Amino acid sequence: MGTTGRKLRADAERSIRTIMEAAERVLSENPGATMEQIAEAAGVARTTIHRRFASREALIDIMTVAAWREIAEAVDAARPSTAPPQVAMYQATVNVLRVKSGWRFALTNRGPLSGEAARIEADVIAKCDLAIRRGQQEGAIRPDADPLWVRRVYLALLTEAAHGPHPGHAGPCGEAAPAETPAETDADIDELATRVMDTLIRGFGPARPEADRPRED
Amino acid sequence: MGTTGRKLRADAERSIRTIMEAAERVLSENPGATMEQIAEAAGVARTTIHRRFASREALIDIMTVAAWREIAEAVDAARPSTAPPQVAMYQATVNVLRVKSGWRFALTNRGPLSGEAARIEADVIAKCDLAIRRGQQEGAIRPDADPLWVRRVYLALLTEAAHGPHPGHAGPCGEAAPAETPAETDADIDELATRVMDTLIRGFGPARPEADRPRED
C-alpha cells in the first residue's frame, strides 16, 4: 500500500511523515520496538500505520530508502568528482553527518541492503572510493594504503562521530546515555567533521613538522 | 538453572559449551534467531537449552559475560599498566582481535550492559583509557587529542578489523558476505593489528619524514 499510485490527501501525507519520524525516533532507541509503541509516539492509531505501510518490514524498507536518498543528495552536494578531494571529503562529511543524525536507525547496519537502497548505497560507496583514489593520486592519502581499509575506517569514523556522545559532555563511561539528539549546531557538526578528517589523515601520532601542514596554533 | 550451584555431569557441561558455541555462530549471522535454530545448530533438542539456560535472555547474558571475561584476560595478558604503551597496545590489540573473532555476536553492542558484564567492561575501558593517557605522556599520542575520542576511534577500529572482510578477499562491494570466519591465522591477526595501530597513530596522511619512524621499506 505504501507505494500505491493514487494521489493521497494532504493529511494522509502528513501522517506518513509523522509516522516515519516517530518510527525513526523510537526504533533508534529500541530496534525491536512494537508497532504499538511507534503509533503511540506518532500520536496515531496502530491501524493507521498498517493503512499506510503494508507491514512493519515495508515501513522500515521505505524509511531506509528515504534515508539513503538523503545520503546520496548529501554526497552529491559536495561535488565529489569535481572539487579537490580534500574539500570534497570535508564537505561530504559535514553533509552526511547532518543526515545521519536524523536517520540514526534507518542508516544503521542491519545486514545487507536490498532493492533500491542497495543500489543507492552502491552508488554512494563508488563515489566514496573515487574520492579516496583521487586523494591518493593527489598525495593527501598515502598511496600504499589499502583503499578498502581507508573506506571502512572513514565510514566507521562517520558512524562514531554521528552516533556517539558529544565533545562537551562526557559521562562516567562516556556512551552510556546516547538518549537524545541535542539538536546539533553547525559549529558542532563542523567540529565533528574536522575530527573525522583529522583522524583519518593525520591520525593521533605526533604533529608533523611544518612541511606538510602550514601551522597549527 | 544456568548458575545453579550443583555439580554438573560431564556431558551436561559439554552440552552447555556446544550450545553456547552454536548460539554464537547462529546469532552472529541473525541476532533474532530462534531457540529452535540455535538448538538445531547445536545438534540438540530445544528443551535441552531450556534445561541449561533459564531463558533466551539468560543464555545471551551468560555468553556476554563469558566473552567479556576473555576480553579482560586478553587485555591483562598484554600487561597494559607496566609494559611501554606502544607495545602494550599492540599486544592487547592482537589478543583482543583473537577473542573478538570468536565472540562476534556476544561482543556486539546491543545497548548498555548490566551486571557483571558491565563491571568487566568498565574495568577494560579504564585500562584502555590508562594506556591512552600513558601514550600521550610518552609522546606516541598527541597531547591535544581528546582521549575520549581516541578511545572511541580505537574501539571502532578494533570492531572494523575483527568483523569486516579480510585483507585478501574483496567482494564487489566488500562487506556483502561476512558469512564465515575463515580461521584467522596468526599472520592475519598480526597484519590486522598492525593496520589498527598504524591507522590510529599515523593515520592515512603522507608518510612522516624519518624523524619519527626509523624506516619503512
Add this chain to the structure above:
DNA sequence: ATTATCAGGAACATGGGTGTTGCAATTATC
C-alpha cells in the same frame, strides 16, 4: 550393577505482536 543424572520428544499453555475488518466520526477537497 546400581543410581542419579541427562537428553530427546511430544504435548500443552501462554503471551504478544501482526495484520485484518467493519463502522462511525471527522476532515479535506471541490
Add this chain to the structure above:
DNA sequence: GATAATTGCAACACCCATGTTCCTGATAAT
C-alpha cells in the same frame, strides 16, 4: 454543501516464539 478520503476504535484471527511438563531411554559416576 456534497463527496470522497481519512482516521480512531474495537474486535478478531493468526502465527510464532517462549517456556513448561511428563515420560522414556540413554549414559555418566560410584
